[in-house]
Amino acid sequence: MTKSELIAQLAARFPQLVAKDADYAVKMILDAMTDALARGDRIEIRGFGSFALNYRPPRTGRNPKSGDKVHVPEKYVPHFKAGKELRERVDIGG
């Protein structure tokens, strides 16, 4: 399922709204989630899952082509943990 298919599904779910509202709502939700993580905030959606940041310390990496050492600075990476309901519904035979 793509973002545009998700928007179409939601528009069909809410026939009283104009299609543009579903489009705008999806974009707003995704922007709010991106902004929250970019601020260092967590996202917790009951029954779906949570998004948080994992810290990656600085390390010395290597350029795979030349073999030169390169400094890789510390960074944060987004991490998703599925919630109980999502885990159970997705699991085969669960």
Next chain:
Amino acid sequence: MNVTLTKAELADLLFEQVGLNKREAKDMVEGFFEEIRTALERGDSVKLSGFGNFQLRDKPQRPGRNPKTGEEIPITARRVVTFHASQKLKAAVEELSDASKQP
């Protein structure tokens, strides 16, 4: 100060910014996550461009152990959801190296 974004805040945002009424805003947020769950439950991956992809992985059975008793018990085969952040989301988050913002 780190806070947590929840469905309630997302619904408030849709109420304030999109002009949905409170009921519609709440239902829209619930519907958003329910549509993603339904697609994943069907076995479909979900690709939200600019945010990330939710994919399914089938894990075979593997040996495990009860950490309390040390007893060996197999971990059954299962299907799990993985999330891969988009380049855009990774880039937005990576800049957060300031210790004061540490989550």
